[in-house]
Amino acid sequence: MDRTLTAVIGRLRRDERGGVLVVLGVALPALLMAAGVVIDYGTLSEQRTAFQAVADGSALAAAREFRLANATPTGVQLAAEKFASTQLKTLDKTGTIAATVDLRKMTVTVEVTNVARTNIMHMFGSDNVTVSARATARVLGTSSICVIGLETKKKETIHLEMNAKLEALECAVYSNSSQPHGLAAKQNSQVRARFICSAGGVYKDKFDSFQPSPTLDCPILTDPLASRPPPSIGGCSANALSITKSTILSPGTYCGGIRISKGAVVTLNPGVYVFKDGPLDVSGGATLKGANVGLYFNGKGSVLRFEADTKIDLTAPQSGVLAGILFYEDRTSPANQIHRILSNDAKVLLGTLYLPQGELNIGANKPVAAESAYTIVVARRFTLSAGPTMVLNAKYSSTNIPVPEGVGPGSTAAHLAK
Known part of the structure; x- marks a missing residue:
């Protein structure tokens, strides 16, 4: 078995x-x-x-x-x-x-x-x-870049209204906003440039608001000056300085800002001026002028305000930490602070206006920066209101003020499309 x-x-x-x-x-x-x-x-x-x-x-x-x-x-x-x-x-x-x-x-x-x-x-x-x-x-075209609106998520990163004009005939205007109205020209306003590019869409209320027609869905540009170090901040040279008589100022740290008024003529010696937690406010028929100067804005309330009846004549440093940069806003400053240029006699603003956290608002009745060899704007937002004309020349070879790397000549960049 x-x-x-x-x-x-x-x-x-x-x-x-x-x-x-x-x-x-x-x-x-x-x-x-x-x-x-x-x-x-x-x-x-x-x-x-x-x-x-x-x-x-x-x-x-x-x-x-x-x-x-x-x-x-x-x-x-x-x-x-x-x-x-x-x-x-x-x-x-x-x-x-x-x-x-x-x-x-x-x-x-x-x-x-x-x-x-x-x-x-x-x-x-x-x-x-x-x-x-x-x-x-x-x-981004065959031209230099002279305007970059850095804001990517909100509408109207570059915004014109009420007969405003932006003239950039030799260079490119670029909006990083991905919104449908990221670049807007309203109420008979106009942008004329060598090349116009928007990461999103555009708004216009007449057929020739943009010349030429913008290129849409452009790749977003990174901040070309993001690696540029800020100047150092020293001890306070003055606190909440108010100037009502003509004078000459030297570079330093001005805590609480400077207010210039009552027809005073203020001349800035060459160098870097730090405005710590306060504005550079020019009003009351005053004049502010300076060659080879860099203005650094740091902290809450540190903005520039040039009122309508003032005269402004400024050129950026030829060398040093702010070479080629006329205005520099600290990247840690509060977001969306407004820097206003309302002056009807601001013919010379030679250099780069770098305001990565703030809004640059132009509201003058006379052309701004028209006699500058070049002016470049890199700002979170760039707005023109109440009929101003902002002229962005690109005559780089006619001045000894250098152009920061990443903007101006040679800044035309190729990007892989989305």
């Missing part, structure tokens, strides 16, 4: 091993197929990653060709194709390169494609797989 049971169990075990072999025989093609897919997927994924790097790099490189005065669509296209071809050879890859140029949108699109033979999947009917990558780079 025991020997019979043992024999039966032995036969069952032999049958079980046979069953396993049958199952393995049926499953083997599927297992091989899965393994082949994994291996081929890794190879194809690596190739696509390489193609994407080639497409990105060649699109950006070709877009930068728009900076050249003699750039043509054909020349830009050839530059893209040559760059991509060189990169493929460097990576020991083969592929078909197609580049297209949209001169109106200032974009270059590069696509790299290859039909790859699979290593294992071809045994199961998938002989060839198309691998491709595509990139589009956009450039």
